[in-house]
Structure formats: C-alpha cells, structure tokens
Amino acid sequence: MSTMLSAYEALSRPDLEAIQSRRVRALLTRAYRDSSFYRTKIDEAGVSPERIADLAAFRERVPFSTKAELLADQDRHPPFGSRLCVDRRDVALINLTGGTSGQGQETYGRTQADVQTLGYLHALAWYRAGLRPDHTVLNCVPTGGMTTGGWGPSEGIRIIGATGLTPPAALSTEAKIDLMLRFRPLHFIYASTNYLHRMTEVMGQLGIVPREAFPDLVGVFIAAEGYPLEWARRIQDLWGCTLHEGYGSTQCVGFAAGTGPQGAIGPDGGRGVMELFEWMTLCEVIDPESGQAVAPGEEGELVVTNLTIEASPVIRFRTGDRVRFVPAADRASALNAIECGGIGRYDDMMKIRGNNVWPDAVDAAVLAFAEVDEYVGRVFTADDGKTDVEIRVALKAAAAACSEAERGRIAGALRDAVKERTNVAMRVVFADRAELPEYTYKARRWSDERQKGYRL
C-alpha cells in the first residue's frame, strides 16, 4: 500500500477542492508573472489572479485556451511560445504533439521536475492497476521520439521500480511474443487497444492461451482507442486478469485518469470508470457549445488545467475529447470520473496506430491531385487483427481512362502524399465515381469500423 497515494485518496471532496483551489491560485499567479501569453489572456478577460479566490471564480472568469491559440503564440514567439513559464535554460526535455492535424505541432518544454511528474503520471495509473516494484512489464507503445507518450512509459516503469520490457515498435508481434515468453514471469502489459487485440489474435494463431502462458499477469492496460464491452469481457477471460484503461495526452503530461482495482468493467458488468487524478490535473466536462459544465451522466468536452507543471502548463485547455462525466457523488468517492471504453472526439480526429489523423489532412493530400474527383476512407480491423486503412478514390473521367501504368503511378503518389501528411500508411484503391456518395453539405468521407472487428 502506498501512504503517498492513500493520503490523496483518503481526502474528502471539500479537502480535495481546497487543494485544487490553492494550486490553481498558485498557478495563475506564476503564469501571470512569468508568461506574457497568459498575462495577456487574463488581462483581456478583465480579471486578476488575486481575484480568483476559489474554483467557482476560476471556472467563471478564466478563459479557455485552444490548440489554435497555442500554435499562433508559437508562431509569434518561436519555438516555445510566450506561454513558457521558466527560463529557456531550465528546459530539460522538449515534447511535441504529433503534428498530423495539419494545423501544426504544439511545443511543450519540460523542466527536470516536470519530467519527474511526467513519469509519475504514468506510474500512478499503473500502480493503481496493480503494477508493483519487482514486476516485469511489457510496454508495447512506441518509445522515445518527441512525444510525451514516447517518454512517459519508460520513466513511469522506473519510478515504480519495475523491470521494463520495451521491444522496438518495428519488431513483429510474433517476435514480441517470443520476448514475453523469454522474460517470464510477466506481470503487466501496456498497449493500445488495437495492439492488445492484435497480440491476442496472434497468440490464438500460434496456439498460445494467454492466461496459461502468462499466469502471473495482474493486469493489461490499454489507452487511446474505444472498444465494445463484449470485447473487454473476452479479453479478461483470455488473459485471465483485469483489463484496465487510462486517459492521457501530451497536454495532461501523461495520464489524467485511470481505472482503479475494479478495472474497465464495472461491478454491474457494464462499462467501468476511470477516476480523474484531480489533485494533479483539474478536469472540467463542458458542453462544447455553451461552455457550461454538463450534468452528471452526460457527455461533454474535457477541459484540463495542469496544477503542478512548471514549464508549459495548460490552463483550461479544450482537448476536443468527448467523455461521459461520472461525478464523485454518484460513486461514493471524492474523485470525479469518466466512463471507460468510449472516449471520442468533437472534431473528426481518428487515432490510427498511435497517430492523430484528421480527415482534413487526408483531404489536403488527396484532393491536391488534379486527377482526383472524390474519395472515401475507412479504418477497420482486418482479418489478421491489425488496423487497416483504405481510401477509395474516384478519378476524373480523363484520368480514369488512362493506362494501367499511369493509374499505378497515381496510386503510388497518393499513398506517399497521405503518408507524408499523416504518418499512416493507407491502401489506395480506385472506384467509379458512381460508387461514392454525393455530398450536398459537409462531406463525411470517413468511417471508423474498427470496433466491429474486435471479435475474439
């Protein structure tokens, strides 16, 4: 048992909100003093930090911030933007968001203290899910690079005192399973929803029963993608342990929420909840139109504020993520929560193989070809369990009549252009124009059929 964690978990709701309130005031004071970006925003809202006496005043008077604002600030004040709250020399790590939105990459400086927090905000979710010192944990999420999600897992595993098994992303699933068998006992797995599905499928093909091959597992932990409830039940049965889920992002500096001991399936057999780590990240769930808090049980957009981050804190950042709000009062707990399994987006962003892909970015790549008339795309789970992406392209009449070799050249160029824009390889197939829809208002070119393929 962790006395460090239980000190927070034992708080009453009023005590927790007192902690949030003090940290919010300290954050606003510091951001106002050290960041011209936040000073301008706060001044323009006609408030001063000393007048934000409590959380209600914070929610009522401090303005939201958006990705577009952060990017514009970076353009004016490269490379970190004027929201950086520390001396440039104190930045020990640079994190970037994926950049696949087509809008640009947010830049985040991290101090040494922030890096500690970044690791802890991974460790915290996994500790609550059962990972302990001396355990061996398989990390299937691509490591390194510029993203927070690439750095956090290794830091988190070390903070807990566990042994990390982090195979390179390019290694085949079969080779990863070999490693898992070689370094048994294995106690914990961290993977994207899709990759856990893929691993389960490959084990089935190899005649390996996960719960028999890895009887020491205490949990499998997924993030990033939704899933059907039936699939979650089947995963628990096949792996013989609890399925856990976390919600996190670069803006949250790791996980902002995670399942407790119960896991991703609730006590009633329905969807479980991820409790919000509210002493670290202030989370609001709002109606995206009105900006007001949603009622208990309703869906809304998650808005986050980092309470202890030094270098590049976000304040009331609109994530665009759609969550279902489960308030503390409904759960006899001090912590608010969000529902498992169904995190969505208010824009059309899709999470594909760990990349954030906006249809606009694919539009920009595909429709830039003069030969293209229209296209549709679909993301689905292929028979082998892997995520596959197909774009069906209708060429204009003149191009459609060209030689097979020329059509092959166009297909290759389309594939390259899409990969460059999104970092995701997509298959290109040609279709007749009549096979594709006519759009009379806003084009809805994409369908996400992955959950249909999660059958085990």
Next chain:
Amino acid sequence: MTEKHEMVHDPIATLRQMQALADTLCLSDDPLIAGQGRHLHGRITGFLSLLGDDVADLLGVTGNGETR
C-alpha cells in the same frame, strides 16, 4: 529500522534535506558534477510536488517530521 521508519514517516523532510545536498553539487566547478546536481535538484523538486509539499497542511503531512 528506526531510520527507515523516520524516512517513511516524513518523506518531505527527507527530500528537503536531499535537495539541500543536491544544491551543493550544483555549485561544483566540475560541469559534469554540477549538471548532475541540477538534474537531482529538479527531480527532487518534482518529487516534493508529487508528495504535496505545497499543500502539506491540507493533505495532513507537515514536512517537519510530524503528521497531522
């Protein structure tokens, strides 16, 4: 055992002592020692924050070898 008990009892006070020691490393003329001192200092600052040194009174720990 007594020493271990005291550390667990008041990790904030322990970390503050460690941070003061890391500060002395930061002052080293050797840049490799000073750099590692800064690394340690920053990590300890983060650890202190995670333990709640800024809200110790609300959380029930004082950082002075006592619990509320």
